[in-house]
Amino acid sequence: CLIYYTSDEKARQANELKLKPIIHNVRELRSLLDMPGSQTIREYRLGPGRIFFGGAGSRIASLTSQYNVADEIDDWIRKPGVDPLSDLRKRSRAFSPGLLVKICTPKGTEVQSRIWREFLKSSQGYWFLRCLHCGELTLKSCDIHNLKFELGEKLDKGVHAAPVPDSIRLVCPKCGHAHVESDKR
16 A cells, blocks of 8 residues: 655654554554564555555655555645656556545635546545434535534634534434434444
8 A cells, every 4th residue: 555645744643643543453453563673664564565655745656556545635745747646546557456545625626626626537426424323324424514513612803613522413414313423433
């Protein structure tokens, strides 16, 4: 697997704070992660599997991988003659099927946002979450209007009040069930 972030520093932070804890929580992978030499600043060596990661500031070359992840591509710094997303797309050509997952918060319109242009060229499919009450796939992952919460006290003029953390609920549009944070997993 190849995972590319906005920078090498962001790769280090994301892997230490997000990816490593996920791997550590998978019983079959924990013992591999705890082995000597299983971690370097650029990869995890998990038995026969490898996870390589880095920043997208330079060409992505020489490695092949069936699974590739492009993180926050709207924030990637673009350099003339260097197209890391195109390079990452090429890394899986040796595999059938190969998979490139692009994760990003859009930064504006179709003209301003590469992820939005990528979405428009795609199937334009969405992920749906299953309601824990009615069991239906009713919660479209992008429908933030299903998030309900109370607002805390407005502390500064001109700054929106923050949501009260314990009040946040994801409400099923079909049955009205309010999912709490502990339901997330």
